[in-house]
Amino acid sequence: MTTPDKLLAAAAEMLATEGLTGLSARSVAARAGVNQALVFYHFGSVAELVEAALRRSADLAVATYRNRFDDVTSFTELLTLGRELHATERDRGNVAQMAQVMSGALRDATLARAGRYALTQWTRQIEVVLGRLLAGSPLRGLVEPAGLARAVAASFLGLELYEGVDPEGATSAMAALESLGNLLEMVDGLGPVGTRAVRGQVRKAARTAAKRA
Amino acid sequence: MTTPDKLLAAAAEMLATEGLTGLSARSVAARAGVNQALVFYHFGSVAELVEAALRRSADLAVATYRNRFDDVTSFTELLTLGRELHATERDRGNVAQMAQVMSGALRDATLARAGRYALTQWTRQIEVVLGRLLAGSPLRGLVEPAGLARAVAASFLGLELYEGVDPEGATSAMAALESLGNLLEMVDGLGPVGTRAVRGQVRKAARTAAKRA
DNA sequence: GTCTATACAGAGATAGAC
DNA sequence: GTCTATCTCTGTATAGAC
Numbered sequence: 001m002t003t004p005d006k007l008l009a010a011a012a013e014m015l016a017t018e019g020l021t022g023l024s025a026r027s028v029a030a031r032a033g034v035n036q037a038l039v040f041y042h043f044g045s046v047a048e049l050v051e052a053a054l055r056r057s058a059d060l061a062v063a064t065y066r067n068r069f070d071d072v073t074s075f076t077e078l079l080t081l082g083r084e085l086h087a088t089e090r091d092r093g094n095v096a097q098m099a100q101v102m103s104g105a106l107r108d109a110t111l112a113r114a115g116r117y118a119l120t121q122w123t124r125q126i127e128v129v130l131g132r133l134l135a136g137s138p139l140r141g142l143v144e145p146a147g148l149a150r151a152v153a154a155s156f157l158g159l160e161l162y163e164g165v166d167p168e169g170a171t172s173a174m175a176a177l178e179s180l181g182n183l184l185e186m187v188d189g190l191g192p193v194g195t196r197a198v199r200g201q202v203r204k205a206a207r208t209a210a211k212r213a
Numbered sequence: 214m215t216t217p218d219k220l221l222a223a224a225a226e227m228l229a230t231e232g233l234t235g236l237s238a239r240s241v242a243a244r245a246g247v248n249q250a251l252v253f254y255h256f257g258s259v260a261e262l263v264e265a266a267l268r269r270s271a272d273l274a275v276a277t278y279r280n281r282f283d284d285v286t287s288f289t290e291l292l293t294l295g296r297e298l299h300a301t302e303r304d305r306g307n308v309a310q311m312a313q314v315m316s317g318a319l320r321d322a323t324l325a326r327a328g329r330y331a332l333t334q335w336t337r338q339i340e341v342v343l344g345r346l347l348a349g350s351p352l353r354g355l356v357e358p359a360g361l362a363r364a365v366a367a368s369f370l371g372l373e374l375y376e377g378v379d380p381e382g383a384t385s386a387m388a389a390l391e392s393l394g395n396l397l398e399m400v401d402g403l404g405p406v407g408t409r410a411v412r413g414q415v416r417k418a419a420r421t422a423a424k425r426a
Numbered sequence: 427g428t429c430t431a432t433a434c435a436g437a438g439a440t441a442g443a444c
Numbered sequence: 445g446t447c448t449a450t451c452t453c454t455g456t457a458t459a460g461a462c
Contacts, residue, residue, distance in 0.1 A: 003427075003428080017319070018319065018320055019316060019317065019319035019320050020234065020316070021233065021234060021317055021319075021320055021321075022319070022320045024454075024455060024456085025455075025456065025457085026454075026455075026456090027454095034428085035428065035429055035430085036456095036457095037428080037429075037430085037457085037458080038427080038428070038429090039456095039457095040456080040457060040458080041427075041428080042427090045456080045457085046455090046456075076418060076421055076422050079422055080422060096319075099316060099374060100316055100319075102374040102375075102377055102378055103232065103233070103312060103313055103316035103317075103374060103377075104232065104234055104316075105377045105378050106230075106231065106232035106234075106235075106309075106313075106377055107231060107232050107234055107235045108234075112377070112378050115374075115377075115378040116378040116379055119375070119378060119379065119382070123382070139396070142392060142395075142396075143389055143392035143393065143396075144385065144388065144389055144392070146385055147385035147386055147387075147388050147389030147392075148386075148389040148392075148393075150375065150382045150383070150385055150386035150389065151368070151372075151386040151387075151389045151390050151393075153371070153375070153386075154368060154371030154372045154374070154375045154383070154386050155364070155367060155368045155371050156371065157370070157371035157374050157375070158366070158367030158368050158369065158370035158371030158372070158374075159364075159367045159371070161312060161315040161316060161328075161367070161370050161371075161374075162315075162332070162363065162366070162367045162370070164315060164316075164318045164319055164325065164328075165315055165318050165325050165328040165329040165332060166329055166332065169332070169336070169363045170363070170367070172357065172359055172360035172363055173360055173361075173363035173364040173366075173367050174360075174364075175357065175360050176356055176357055176360030176361040176363065176364045177364050178419075178422065179355060179356035179357070179360075179361075179415075179419070180356065180361075180364075180393065181422075182355075182415050182418040182419045182422060183352070183355075183356075183396065183397075183400070183415055183418075184396075185418040185421075185422075186411060186414035186415045186417075186418050187396070189414055189417075189418070190414075194410075197407075198399060201399035201402055201403075202392075202395050202396055202399045204399075204402075205289060205395035205396075205398040205399050205402070206392070206395045208289050208398075209289045209292055209293060209391065209394075209395060209398075216445075216446085237436075237437060237438080238437080238438065238439085239436075239437075239438090247446085248446065248447055248448085249438095249439095249447095250439085250440085250446080250447070250448085251445080251446070251447090252438095252439095253438080253439060253440080254445075254446080255445090258438080258439085259437095259438070
């Protein structure tokens with residue numbers, strides 16, 4: 001394992017467990033078992049090390065799930081995958097890394113770039129699946145796959161923050177999101193008559209909402 | 214305006230604009246126009262100042278919206294309020310403050326306590342409304358108000374992080390969430406026959422999901 | 427590429443004069 | 445309650461020996 005690799009691994013680990021505030025050139029080098037000056041030699045700055053670490057984590061994580069996403073054929077399956085993903089990534093800390101970097105993005109342009117990149121990797125993937133599922137659903141045309149994918153990603157990020165201060169609360173939130181997913185699945189299971197009714201009703205609700213806004 | 218008040222105001226402002234990393238005893242005192250040592254005299258530590266500032270912000274914000282929440286009688290109205298709330302709080306920075314504190318909660322127990330408190334203030338309020346709306350809805354019993362309230366809060370937090378790195382993406386995510394809200398409204402508008410059908414279908418979807426998990 | 431040494435800025439926090 | 449002064453630690457970053 002080369003020094004850059006050790007530093008990247010240590011940075012990713014610390015980002016998830018200690019957070020951005022606990023991560024410094026000294027602390028990350030100590031965890032990697034290398035000298036502090038090597039952070040600057042290999043990456044230029046702490047922020048750039050963090051950026052590289054997050055990019056690598058995101059690339060790796062998304063690649064891991066690519067096939068799984070491709071196999072999804074229903075909202076129920078997507079939910080099952082989402083639940084599994086949430087549990088796995090809570091342990092691996094990928095989402096936590098993203099949340100930390102994005103909270104630091106307020107001050108640091110490099111971190112903002114890193115967060116944007118990681119987010120894009122995830123949403124692209126989710127968007128493809130949602131686009132496929134929505135295309136064959138009564139909801140087609142009523143909800144944008146791109147927007148919904150971003151909303152899903154945002155929810156996962158928020159759940160991660162939630163989990164840090166109230167784990168049980170986060171669990172109940174996850175359960176509620178699954179209930180909503182079941183609602184989507186229900187709509188999906190309607191016949192042609194139900195479909196027409198749904199589309200009409202949702203359009204009406206949208207119009208009412210637009211009028212009030 | 215007393216010194217503690219000046220410090221609380223400065224801390225809240227900085228939390229939203231500069232983030233937790235940019236907030237120090239020195240920087241916050243400078244913005245408040247007071248001496249740095251007064252942070253420790255009045256609050257004991259920087260973390261405790263942040264905690265006090267967030268608590269005050271949360272109390273104030275929730276009190277502002279209390280009546281508005283009470284007036285809500287439909288999911289569509291709740292969505293309209295949610296959109297307005299998101300826009301207003303994006304400017305005031307209340308949600309941003311929460312997100313920052315919660316991201317720092319990983320390292321600091323005081324910040325974790327503060328984040329938990331602010332979160333509770335919001336979710337309690339949302340839970341009441343959702344409980345009321347769901348009670349008279351076909352979805353009654355199928356989705357927990359408490360869990361859904363937490364999911365809504367988490368989504369707002371996630372959107373805040375999203376907004377920091379990709380404002381247009383966050384807007385499209387918000388739009389998608391509104392589409393889902395319209396779906397809820399649609400279900401709400403069904404008659405007794407449709408209600409029975411919905412409940413049966415959702416239960417079936419939930420069973421299928423449970424089996425696969 | 428890696429290490430030691432070091433410069434220097436900013437952090438949290440306290441003591442003591444006023 | 446407020447200010448100055450100061451201690452100590454930790455942060456980023458660089459220079460130069462090896």
